[in-house]
Amino acid sequence: MTELRPDLAVIARNVAAGSRILDIGCGDGALMAVLRDEHGVDARGLEIDPDNVAAAVSRGLSVVQGDADTDLADYPDQSFDYAILSQTLQTSTRPRVVLDDLLRIGRRAFVSFPNFAHWRVRLSLLWGGRMPVTRLLPERWYDTPNIHHVTIDDFRALLGERGITVEKSWFLSGDKQTGSAAANLFAEHAVFLLSR
Structure with a gap:
């Protein structure tokens, strides 16, 4: 398999061959290209950044410029x-609406996000008193696209409130999978496969 970011690799391994997918916040289309080329998936994308849209289209991918906060309403049930939302939920203005739209548009949804309750984040705040800058959260607080600092436990609570089923979940520390028991403390990123 082509080298992908760890959360995207998890998603790529778990999308059924021949599926129809919408990758929301698809970036340069790396995941879509792997799914198309290695799994025979009919992949479509929505991306806000025009340079990423151009990069994805240059790969021969079907990607349109758009915003998850406003444009998902245009897709039929x-x-x-x-529907795939990788490391985009925390950048959306209305995460609950985006999550509901994902599960309206797709029969199932993959959602991945950085866990802001990871022990390194907590330690950075405790000892340094400042928002952390890490390999996986490389921007300073004033440059970050993240506007909602979600934790795994926060996300699980939201799913419960919305009546959303977790079919499967993966928790990543660096490039390796970690257990779910203390994921809120030890996982840097989370990936959830959801359905209604």
Whole structure:
């Protein structure tokens, strides 16, 4: 498999071959290209950054410029097997609405996000008193696109409130998978496969 960011690799391994997917916040289309080329997936994308849209289109991918906060309402119900939102939920203005739209548009949804309750984040705040800058959260607080600092436990609570089913979850520390028991403390990133 082509080298992907760890959360994208998890998603790529778990999307059924031949599926129809919508990758929201698809970046340069790296995941879509792997799914198309290695799994025979019919992949479509939505991306806000025009340079990323151009990069994805240059790979021969079907990507349109748009914003998850406003443009998901235009997609018909159940038009995809999977809606994918990788490291985009925390950048959205209305995460609950985006999450509901994902599960309206797709029969199932993958959501991945950085866990702001990871022990390194907590330690940085405790000892340094400042928002952390790490390998996986490389921007300073004033440059970050993250506007909602979500934790795994926060996300699980939101899913419970919205009546959303977790079919499967993966917790990543660096490039390796970690257990779910203390994921809120030890996982840097989380990936959830969801359904209604």
